[in-house]
Amino acid sequence: MYARATKKLLSSASFASAVLIIAAVAGFVPAAQAKTKYVTFTVIDGSPTEPTSINSKRAVTGSYGFSGEEQGFVRHSDGTIETFQVPGALQTDPTSINTKGEITGRYYVAPRGPWHGFLRKPDGTLKTFKIPHDNNGDFPVTVNASGTIFGYYGRGRTYLGFVRKKNGTITTVDCGRTMITAGNDLGVSTGGCASGAFVRDPEGTFTFFMPGRERTL
Numbered sequence: 001m002y003a004r005a006t007k008k009l010l011s012s013a014s015f016a017s018a019v020l021i022i023a024a025v026a027g028f029v030p031a032a033q034a035k036t037k038y039v040t041f042t043v044i045d046g047s048p049t050e051p052t053s054i055n056s057k058r059a060v061t062g063s064y065g066f067s068g069e070e071q072g073f074v075r076h077s078d079g080t081i082e083t084f085q086v087p088g089a090l091q092t093d094p095t096s097i098n099t100k101g102e103i104t105g106r107y108y109v110a111p112r113g114p115w116h117g118f119l120r121k122p123d124g125t126l127k128t129f130k131i132p133h134d135n136n137g138d139f140p141v142t143v144n145a146s147g148t149i150f151g152y153y154g155r156g157r158t159y160l161g162f163v164r165k166k167n168g169t170i171t172t173v174d175c176g177r178t179m180i181t182a183g184n185d186l187g188v189s190t191g192g193c194a195s196g197a198f199v200r201d202p203e204g205t206f207t208f209f210m211p212g213r214e215r216t217l
Contacts, residue, residue, distance in 0.1 A: 043073050043081055051075075052105075053096045061097040061105075072120075074103060086118050086126060094120075096142045104143040104151075113137055117164075119149065131162055131170060140164075142183045150183030152191070161191060175206060 042049045043064040051062035060075040064083070071085040072092040085092040086107040093115075094105035101122035106115040115137035118128045131138050136154030143149045147166035152159045161173030161180035173180060176194025183189040187202035196208040 039079075041075060041079075041081070043083060049073075052094060053103075055097045055099050055101070057099065057101075059097055059101060061094040061103050063091075063093050072103070072105065074101070082124070084120065084124065084126070086128060092118075095140060098143045098147075099145050100147075102143055102147060104140040104149050106137075106139055108137075114154075115139060117149065117151070119143065119147070129164065129168070131172075138162075141181055144183055144187070145185045146187070148183065148187060150180045150189050152179040161189070161193075163187075163189065171204075173200060175208075 044066060047065045049062065049064045051060050053062070054060045058077040061073065063070045063072055066083075069085075070091045070093060071083055072094040073081055073083045074094075074097065075081045086109075088109050089107040090109060090111065092105065092107045094103050096105070097103045103120040105118055105120075107118055107128070108115050116128060116130045117138045117140040118126055120126050129138075131153045133153070133155060136156070138151065138153045140149045140151035142151070149164040150162070151164075152161045158177050159179050161178040163171045163173060163180070163183070165171075173189070174193075175198065178191065178193040180189045180191040180200075182191070189200045191198060191200075195206075196210055199207045199209070201207075
C-alpha cells in the first residue's frame with residue numbers, strides 16, 4: 001500500500017508540464033481580491049517535467065523526460081535550470097532538495113532496477129550510495145538541512161526504513177514493513193509500519209498513533 005502510494009506521489013505520469021505557484025499578498029487582502037501569480041516552466045519544450053520538491057529559497061528539483069529516459073533538474077530561484085543525471089544511469093529521479101541546495105533521490109543503471117540512492121551537492125558533485133544488504137532497491141525520500149537522508153529499502157518481500165547521516169553512517173529502522181516517508185531538520189522522521197503510523201525521534205523512540213490513540217516505545 002505504501003509503495004503504491006509513494007510511487008504515485010513521486011512518479012505521476014499525468015504531468016505534461018510543471019507549474020510553480022508563487023503567492024505574495026502584502027498585508028491583509030480579502031480572499032476574493034487576492035491575486036495569485038503562476039510561473040510555468042518545462043525543462044525541454046514538449047517533454048514531461050515532474051517537480052517533486054521545493055526549498056525555502058524557491059529552488060525546485062524533479063525529473064524530466066529526455067530521449068526515452070528520465071533525468072534530473074534543479075530550477076534556481078532566478079529561473080535558471082540545470083540538468084543532471086547519475087553517470088551511466090537510465091533513470092535519475094530526484095525526490096528532495098534542502099535549504100542548502102543538496103538534492104537526494106534514486107537512480108538505476110540496469111533496465112528495471114534495482115534503484116539506489118544519490119546525493120547531489122550544490123556544486124554539482126554527485127555521490128551514490130547503497131544500503132549494505134541484499135536488497136530490492138533503495139528509496140531516499142527526504143534530505144534535511146544537516147544532510148541527513150531519510151527513506152526506505154526493500155528486503156525480500158518487505159520494506160525497512162533507513163536514516164543516513166551526513167558522514168555516511170546508516171541506521172535501519174524496523175517496526176515491521178517500515179516505510180519512512182518524511183524527515184525534518186531536527187532529525188525526526190515519520191511514516192508507517194506494521195505497528196501503525198509513527199513519529200520517530202533521533203534517539204530511536206517511536207510514537208505510534210491513530211485517531212484517538214497513541215503509544216510510545
